[in-house]
Amino acid sequence: MGEFLVSASTGAMGSVLSKLATMLSDECKAFKNVRGDIKDLKKELEHMHAFLLAMADVEDPDEQTKLRARDVRELSYDIEDTIDKFTVHFERECNPKSRGFKVLVDKCRKLMTSDIKIRRQIAKEVKDIKNQIKDTSERYARYSTTAGGCSTRNVVVDTRVLAVFKDTSELVGLDGPSDELVKLLKFEEGDSAHHLEVVSIVGFGGLGKTTLANHVYNKLGENFDCRAFVSISRNPDTSMILNSILSQVGSQKNANGFAEVQQVIRDIREFLKDKRYFIVVDDIWDVQAWKILECAFAKGGRPGSRILITTRKMEVAKVCSSPPDEDHIYRIKALSDADSKKLFFKGIFGCEEKCPSELREASNGILKKCGGLPLAVITISSLLATGQKKEDQWERVHRSIGFAFGRSCEVDGMRGILSLSYFDLPHCLRSCLMYLTLFPEDYVIERVRLVHKWISEGFIVCGQDTNNLVELGDMYFHELINRSLIQPIDIGYDGKARGCRVHDTILDFLVQKSAEENFSATLMLRSNQQQQQQQQEASKFVRRLSLIAHGTSDQEEEANIYNVLEECMDTSHLRSYSIFGRGSKKLLSFIPYLNYLRVLDIEGCPTLEDDDLTNIGRLYQLRYLNVSKTGITSFPTDMEGLQHLDTLNARYCRRLRNLPKAFIWFKQLVRLIVTYGTRLPDGIGNLKNLQELGDVYVPKCSLNFPQELGELTNLRSLSIGLDTIQGDKACYMEKLVSSLCKLDACNLSDLSLVLALHGDGHGDDIVSFPALSSIRKVWLSSPGISKTTTRWLVSLVNLEYLNIYVADVIEQRDIELLVGSIPTTHLLDLTVTVRRTYNFVGPQVFIIRGFQQVQRFSFRSDDDSSGTLVVQVEGGSGGAMPTLKELKLKIHPPALNSAVLGGFDFGIQHLSCLASFTLRGVKMASSDVEAAERAFKSMVETIVLNDRLRHLAAPSSSRFVGM
Secondary structure (H helix, E strand, O other): OOOOOOEOOOEOHHHHHHHHHHHOOOOOHHHHHHHHHHHHHHHHHHHHHHHHHHHHOOOOEOHHHHHHHHHHHHHHHHHHHHHHHHHHHHHHHHOOOOOOHHHHHHHHHHHHOOOHHHHHHHHHHHHHHHHHHHHHHHHHHHHOOOOOOEOOOOOOOOHHHHHHOOOHHHOOOOHHHHHHHHHHHOOOOOOOOOOEEEEEEEOOOOOOHHHHHHHHHHHHHHHOOEEEEEEOOOOOOHHHHHHHHHHHOOOOOOOOOOOOHHHHHHHHHHHHOOOOEEEEEEEEOOHHHHHHHHOOOOOOOOOOEEEEEEEOOHHHHHHHOEOOOHHHEEEOOOOOHHHHHHHHHHHHOOOHHHOOHHHHHHHHHHHHHHOOOHHHHHHHHHHHHOOOOOHHHHHHHHHHOOOOOOOOHHHHHHHHHHHHHHHOOOHHHHHHHHHHHHOOOOOOEEHHHHHHHHHHHOOOOOOOOOOOHHHHHHHHHHHHHHOOOOEEEEEOOOOOEEEEEOOHHHHHHHHHHHHHOOOOEEEEOOOOHHHHHHHHHHOOEOOEEEEEEOOOOOHHHHHHHHHHHHHHOEOOOOOEEEEEEOOOHHHHHOHHHOOOOOEEEOOOOOOOOHHHHOOHHHOOOOOEEEOOOOOOOOOOOOOOOOOOOOEEEOOOOOOOOEOOHHHHHOOOOOEEEOOOOOEOOOOHHHOOOOOEEEEEEHHHOOOOHHHHHOOOOOOOEEEEEEEOOOOOOHHHHHHHHHHHHHHHOOOOOEEEEEEEOOOOOOOHHHOOOOOOOOEEEEEEEEOOOOHHHHHHHHOOOOOOEEEEEEOOOOOHHHHHHHHHHOOOOOOEEEEEEEOOOOOOOOOEEEEEOOOOOEEEEEEEEOOOOOOOEEEEEOOOOOOOOOOOOEEEEEOOHHHHHHHHHOOOOOOHHHOOOOOEEEEEOOOOOHHHHHHHHHHHHHHHHOOOOOOOOOOEOOOOOOEEEEO
16 A cells, blocks of 8 residues: 555554455455444544644644544554454464465455354454544543644744854854865856856754855855845745845845746846856755756856755755766764864853863763754753753753753754754654664664664555565665765665664654654663653653663663563553663563564674573564574574564574574565574475575575575575585585576575685686676685686676685785676675785785776785785776775784885875775784874875865774774
């Protein structure tokens, strides 16, 4: 269905309506005695759904309407839980090994003539649901008012106005950014290459985009014939904006009235055609609004005109910028620690020196929470400036920082700024964003993990563009990055971020929104008792719960948290439960009794043991199970109840040797991730819906696995390891190749191979392995590099990542063979690891040539002998790695010292696109570290016209990194 199934705004109403439609289908005759009641129920819920959708876009409803929306959302969850409860009952009665709501029809036919009791139970449940709906409606009717859904509220001042008229003496941290923007906007006389250039400032709300733009506007304005500064809203009045531009640039037309949009555009174009002008368009939200405004700015006029826009969306910045390249986009950054302190103390005491010593610790905590966000610093300092300057007061602000700290015009202003971004999101993205409240502050949230949880929660449904939920989830994730609401972490060679962080100020806003809608709750071990009490009061009945237990071993505190869960929170209808950190046995003990649980995420929980999962088979609604990075050694054998499970992540469970036979009956399973060394049961071919399988070490599986693998024709992603050593396992190499060829011809698009080659031929036994188009990543361990290996590598036309571990020796000719093995038309992330080298005095130099499309290159030697490796990048026309962005080198001290002290030229200066450089040494003396730092800084500084390599950080005792 086109509408999302579950969301923060509408609860589970979409899912309920979908299930009721199934119950009313002609095939589902088991409900014939209650079809009329179900139809009435569905109609009533459709009206409630429409009400929730309408309320989702009301930014500040009155309290009574908030309560009604909350009650309707909670009701939708309760109804779905009821439907799912007797669905599970049907499934267990009819066939313990069958599963899924869609197969309910067949089961009901078996029950029609024999089980009157169950049909009566259905009628009772439907009647109970109708009574709940009636009670909710009557309760609202009893207390309804004529307020019309809107309360009287204080007018929130648009903080952009305050930014525009800010006294320049109050500005902090603008000198560097404004200088960079002036360089981008600068016009040299005689330069007519671009008559009109558009520069974009991009960043999330509250970073000071408007303040910076206004500062530059005032700084450069006198150099232009005319200028204008206009602010855009989420729903702009185009006519009013255009008339404002016309008026500000000095035209007298339409001074007494507003003309049609087309006429105003003509008037602006006519007036500006022979002038050099400077226009600032502040806070533009969508491309369509820009396209209309752009029509007013003629490109064929006098050279040197400039337009500066600010936006929260990278997509808008890319479209608006002209020329359309990264050089015309300025990503605004958070304030430095020094500037944050200056701005904070200036607003309270006038300067930092006047801050009392007893307030210093609380001040540092507050500034850390603000995270360099100017809006947050100004807001909190304004609150503190008007209050009492006592230590306990400041500690209270520190604990309650964000939007939970009362109401004031400052807090309302900050909330309003962030609300604009939140309410500009589609409903489905709001749910995905709010889900981030379940992760700890400053936590690096892995994209894949997050997307899988979104899917299992029902936040993502197939659309018109794709039926691949993971692809759609990735699009959602990167759209949140595009809108500057989450910060990308570790952007790969494919342009995708591996993870993200959430700015503390945005997280505080989301936590408050989550509390208002009872979306989720978080409990923390070692947290302040008062904060825990606030959390208890806000969320006594919870649907999603996150427990954050970082490193504590205090049994008393763990017992307190358990008491909170047991006595103060109703977790009987919990849908999602996550533990971050250590956890405890008590906090795991009630997991098997959460009958409505859909998501269980206990990744990295070191206290998890096998017996904690003993009754997990009772979680009949469980969709997502993540036990990655735990010490479990086995799953219980009686897990047949997990018939709705779609994702199992058991990666990095080093002690997990076998999966139980029960897994082959999980027909809903879509993603199965284990760790190399875990043996899969026979019958894996039954999992016809499986789309992702990894990390499977084939030699550990039975002889049936290679053939059964070929039956998984819906596989999209596969990660396997295999050993080409000859012997009793060689017999199924042919079957494995046959299965992989079959999958490659079906849906498989991402195949990762971990290959261990053996024999004197250094990989000649790989000749029988096919060059599949789905092969994207290869980890290759080999005694050396042979022509056979390189011929196979060069045949992999879609290879994106190659990691080669040479176990014996490597020579210059091997490097030359590698160059020939790399496709020149594809991106590549290449790592070469060498265990040992020939015994010779001094470093062995390898010259790197070619690799025309390599964007990441890593070279390391694991040898600690006196003879070891260094690499030299070849320069000149057509030199090595012209597109390289990231370089990592690991060199042992003897070679590093010899190279550095001898003035060896590594050739780094030839890498004109280099953006990140990392050098690792092992057990280096401090003097050697300093010498290496000086030498490599000198090399990096010689890179011509490279603004992306910002700095080379000071080294530690073992490494230094340039970002």
